Amino acid sequence: MNKKPMVILTGPTAVGKTALSIALAKRINGAVISADSMQVYRHMDIGSAKIMPKEMQGVKHYLVDALEPGDEFHVVRFVEMAKTALTEIYEAGKIPIIVGGTGFYIQALLYDVDFTEQECDEAYRASLAKLAEERGNRYLHEMLREIDPASAEAIHENNRKRVIRALEFYHHTGEKISEHNEKEREKSSPYNFAYFVLNDAREKLYQRIDARVDAMLGQGLVAEVTRLKETGCHGGMVSMQGLGYKEILEYLAGESTLDEAVYIIKRETRHFAKRQLTWFRREREVIWLNKPEYQYDEEKILEKILAVLSEKEILPS
Numbered sequence: 001m002n003k004k005p006m007v008i009l010t011g012p013t014a015v016g017k018t019a020l021s022i023a024l025a026k027r028i029n030g031a032v033i034s035a036d037s038m039q040v041y042r043h044m045d046i047g048s049a050k051i052m053p054k055e056m057q058g059v060k061h062y063l064v065d066a067l068e069p070g071d072e073f074h075v076v077r078f079v080e081m082a083k084t085a086l087t088e089i090y091e092a093g094k095i096p097i098i099v100g101g102t103g104f105y106i107q108a109l110l111y112d113v114d115f116t117e118q119e120c121d122e123a124y125r126a127s128l129a130k131l132a133e134e135r136g137n138r139y140l141h142e143m144l145r146e147i148d149p150a151s152a153e154a155i156h157e158n159n160r161k162r163v164i165r166a167l168e169f170y171h172h173t174g175e176k177i178s179e180h181n182e183k184e185r186e187k188s189s190p191y192n193f194a195y196f197v198l199n200d201a202r203e204k205l206y207q208r209i210d211a212r213v214d215a216m217l218g219q220g221l222v223a224e225v226t227r228l229k230e231t232g233c234h235g236g237m238v239s240m241q242g243l244g245y246k247e248i249l250e251y252l253a254g255e256s257t258l259d260e261a262v263y264i265i266k267r268e269t270r271h272f273a274k275r276q277l278t279w280f281r282r283e284r285e286v287i288w289l290n291k292p293e294y295q296y297d298e299e300k301i302l303e304k305i306l307a308v309l310s311e312k313e314i315l316p317s
Contacts, residue, residue, distance in 0.1 A: 003192040011198035012273035031060040035100030047244035069239040103279035150178035
């Protein structure tokens with residue numbers, strides 16, 4: 001059976017995936033599927049560092065500006081929406097490029113991971129949510145660390161929904177969700193794929209993160225979050241738990257100063273980049289593109305990608 005082609009271009013936040021993905025798409029007749037948990041939301045442009053229409057240079061993008069901030073977005077929905085996009089891309093004779101930093105989403109799509117919901121115990125889930133409200137996210141996260149350290153390492157304590165899901169999975173099955181996901185990861189992919197991770201020296205990456213956060217402030221991040229709040233968006237929404245949005249909401253609520261909020265955004269974004277890299281290092285068949293090795297020359301990086309795609313027969317002959 002001939003497997004359909006797929007290119008994955010990922011890496012830590014602020015490493016420069018967007019510009020490289022556009023250059024690549026133009027060279028291989030590609031279309032982009034965003035694997036980003038925030039760029040999918042409309043009206044959330046600045047804090048998500050969303051690619052804007054003029055930056056797309058005519059390259060078709062999917063899963064960008066596809067949902068309202070009040071909509072739920074999770075791995076199961078991502079896979080459903082991405083598969084619909086894949087059908088359209090293949091029918092158009094193009095090559096899909098999955099671009100974004102949410103490794104969990106990429107893995108689910110690439111290996112067709114089964115995330116069938118276990119039977120739900122509403123009472124147990126509600127009790128965990130109540131615990132989080134009363135004692136905070138960290139308390140719940142420590143509960144997870146006791147039963148499943150690998151999941152606790154991979155899931156941020158503020159991602160309450162995924163922490164609860166992991167605790168719930170263990171409660172129902174007696175199995176760690178990290179071990180379940182590991183088994184699913186052993187599946188072979190139904191795609192003929194190349195999985196690239198763009199990376200940079202840590203100090204350079206952290207400088208880029210700090211500069212990006214400063215730029216977001218200059219572009220009007222506070223005004224963007226203020227508008228969202230005025231339209232009814234609140235901290236309980238999945239969308240508003242995103243980095244940058246959560247902290248600015250707290251500032252607007254008088255829970256911190258703007259300087260404190262900015263400091264926390266920068267710190268948490270650096271931590272996020274570190275967790276992303278840890279995730280990608282665990283993945284199989286990954287090709288690392290370390291920018292210093294290419295003297296930061298995007299054309300050289302692009303040529304490397306094209307050589308790999310040719311070797312793997314992902315490009316049409």
